[in-house]
Amino acid sequence: MFRQMLIRCPKLGGEVSFAYCEEEGGPLPCARMIQCWSWRIPAVERYLRLKLTEEEWERCFGQAPKEKMAALVELIDSARKRCEPGE
Numbered sequence: 060m061f062r063q064m065l066i067r068c069p070k071l072g073g074e075v076s077f078a079y080c081e082e083e084g085g086p087l088p089c090a091r092m093i094q095c096w097s098w099r100i101p102a103v104e105r106y107l108r109l110k111l112t113e114e115e116w117e118r119c120f121g122q123a124p125k126e127k128m129a130a131l132v133e134l135i136d137s138a139r140k141r142c143e144p145g146e
């Protein structure tokens with residue numbers, strides 16, 4: 060069964076199952092689940108859309124791009140500070 064399939068988790072550094080990723084956020088899946096699993100299970104997004112309510116989907120995946128953008132801005136800021144003269 061696909062819920063027992065394993066992949067290497069980029070966050071934890073070890074192997075985790077699909078079932079773990081589905082509940083990584085408590086009642087919600089991990090926000091990276093589509094990125095992590097779509098190469099092994101191409102229908103993962105469709106599966107999650109059927110499983111989650113629209114509100115759960117938004118809570119889980121609607122915030123991911125914002126977090127990604129905030130992390131990117133932080134990286135750019137720290138790189139800029141390192142490159143400023145006198146720093």
Ligand code: SF4
Nearest residue numbers: 068080089091092095
């Ligand atoms: S979906 Fe989340 S918990 Fe699962 S492998 Fe990816 S980062 Fe790790």
